[in-house]
Amino acid sequence: MSAHNDPFIQRYNTQERLNHWFTAIAFILLILSGFSLFHPSLFWLTNLFGGGPWTRILHPYIGVVMFVSFSALALRFWHHNFLSKNDIQWLKQIPDVIQNHEEKLPEVDRYNAGQKLLFWSMVITIPTLFVTGIIIWQPWFTPYFPRNVDRFAVLLHAFFAFVMSTGIIVHVYAAIWVKGTIRAMIRGTVARGWVKKHHPGWYKRIEQGQDH
């Protein structure tokens, strides 16, 4: 796999890819159904789910599916996402990141600091959305909670939905921006040059036979 002349390097195995896309599909359904109730201007999205009551009925079940699927994904990627000293420096040089001056950035390993922060933002927001979602789940659970807990839960749910969605907008754009990235999650492999340019630290470890 890591033979020096092989033009592609494996980044995600089949299970990881399926897990990622299962989570992503659930996420898209949740965004469409959730945002339909977020603001009146988006209520028309309920039509995609068969109307208002069906949207209200389906959304929490899809939420449970995504929570379970994301939990598996988070466990798979957990150990790759601890911040290093290089990551702190990388974050200080965000203008260089945005301007594609990658040569000025400290050496990035398997994930850069932006990817890691996105990971942790999902680790915080998705379980919070799950817990607050349970509290506001009509008709099953809401009646068991005091009214003010219920009010706080629905406020947090909307806020964390916003944070999560904004994070995913960045996640999707980063994949479009950095060419050659999407095939990592579709085919599982990335070009050798892609790894050298964007993840030189990881490339070194591959070369030394420490990874893959």
Added chain:
Amino acid sequence: MALQSLDIWRRSATTTPGPSQREPIEVAKLIDVTKCIGCKACQSACQEWNDVREEVGVNFGSYQNPHDLTANSWTLMRFAEVEENNNLEWLIRKDGCMHCADPGCLKACPSPGAIIQYKNGIVDFAQENCIGCGYCIKGCPFNIPRISKEDSKVYKCTLCSDRVAVGLEPACIKACPTQALVFGSKEDMKDHAAERIAELKERGFENAGLYDPAGVGGTHVMYVLHHADKPELYSGLAKDPQISPMVSIWKGITKPLALMAMAGAILGGFFHYVGIGPNEVEEEDEEKKA
């Protein structure tokens, strides 16, 4: 709108104004707690007119029956025994929707037209538009709306909007044998209340007063209370009811701002792609040694 006598002023989850040219009078129900004998004729009339029936419950040592408001019981006599001025007082309060001028339920509702406020002040639930999310229950500062276990729709007092539309008084008013319940224009009801309060003060209830809480913009159901300084004596009537700040933040300016921020993020990404461009691997990257 079919019912011109009930022009819709505000509609849930609707961001443009309702028809505003016509100026019908505001109506109000006045509940004179000091005249109420607790006969529950209003409860019966409410169920009779609205074609709902409460299940037979169990006695738990109080005249209060059923124990709480339900999807079938839109009004309820609440019985409280309290000691005031070394007297045992039996305070009976007809509980139900207060028809707030600034309704928390309507503010919280995400479904267009599921909650409507007529220009005459009545706040009504249109169950056919209700999606069963229970947000109105979170919005209400009086703990009034009840979700049905049968159909997951929310129900509450309509102030008999169907009767008022054709010039009749609400069913409960019609049934009250002591005229503890009266109905008319809000101005007339305030005048009537002022007379009653003056009488009560003469009789020694120096704290008698009108309950028309300003925190929700006033209500279209008002109480005459002998202890207006302590409304909580009447089975926990809120002293200064307000829409919870959590609901106001949740349903206020924050959501349009959040949508704009997300649209900004997408637009920012697009402009970045056009302005700075994608990050591509060149052939030299491909060949150079890491």
